[in-house]
Amino acid sequence: MTKVHPNTSSAESARAELGCGGAGVVAEATVLTVWRKSLLFNGNGFTVFDGKGNLVFRVDNYASGSRNEIVLMDVAGKPLLSIRRKKLSLGDHWLIYSGEEVINPRFAVKKCTSLRQSKTLARVTPCVPGAKAFATFVIEGSYSQRSCCVYDNRHQQLAEIKRKESPQGIALGLDVFRLTVEPDLDSSLAMAIVILLEQMFGSR
Template identity: 70%
Template sequence: MTKVHPHATAAEEPPRPESPRAGGGRAAAEATVLTVWRKSLLFNGNGFTVFDSKGHLVFRVDNYSSGSRDCIVLMDAAGKPLLTIRRKKLSLGEHWRIYDGEEAINPRFAVKKKHTGLLHSKGLARVTPCASGTESRLAYDAEGSYSRRCCAIYDSRRRQLAEIQKKESAQGISLGLDVFRLVVEPELDAAFAMAMVILLEQMFGSRGSLLRG
């Protein structure tokens, strides 16, 4: 397999994720381009390993235990929990919650899988904040085709804030479905965008995904 990135070390710790809304404290004006590898770097199994444009490890997801199929932890390069994704039990359809760190109470966001059987439907998932107040009016939609690695996240104003794209090697060879790009605009937090990638994998990925294995 083509080498994904040369620097897979946990030397630098990325900033703590901010709320995914415009003006979230990010000074950079350019989009963040990440390479997502659908593989656990440590355990050679199910998970994700995410690199920045310089080849440095940014995020990781390691499936330590088969007994935690309804709970997935997104960590930074040093192994610090950033966000935890938990499946809501006893609910119709697929409903998920996103929590800070490893918390199990006071979720930040609720995520619901959309029905894709409708004719010409591009909707994949809808994200709504759990907190009351101004933030509660925000909403995010994932649309497109995750199975083809061609989808995007939009806010309530239909601005595209993140995109999942296929990735090719320097020689123009497709790296398949296990290696792809995640492009995140400055208005959206990269950790939140990666949490959405994890959720789309659980909803629309192959049987080799974390929850489907």
């Protein structure tokens, strides 16, 4: 990370580059550095930087409050996605909404539980009326080791979480890792999936 503090003048260009908020899709994969730390003092959350060290996403609103609702924000603090635990559901089941909406969720994410050994961690299903079953995503691997991927129904990789290494090739701690997002997946949704993996499999 070359910068820790946000470069607010580049907020709109950063969102356009990441394909957030309807800004379009880039032709190449987006590589982000995720820091499992809030910008707020002594708070839990995430701070996410682009390849130039500019802040692009932040999560810092659940340090002392309920973790049943988490908001992913852009560099300026604008809510992009709200993540809420589904009420009256069995297992670890969450819903993803646009902005701060409380109706019409965009995606449902459910932790996979199986008596058999499985590398599948969770499934992401669109909630939009008329959405096809093939639009479901699956997350496989090990979040605790920061080694997992998001795949589409054809098992094409859409995103990857991987340990970040120093220029000398030394793996950094689990609190700093790399998120690579392919053009077919919105980066804000990929980051929402990271947040949910932390809720489902994190050490906190």
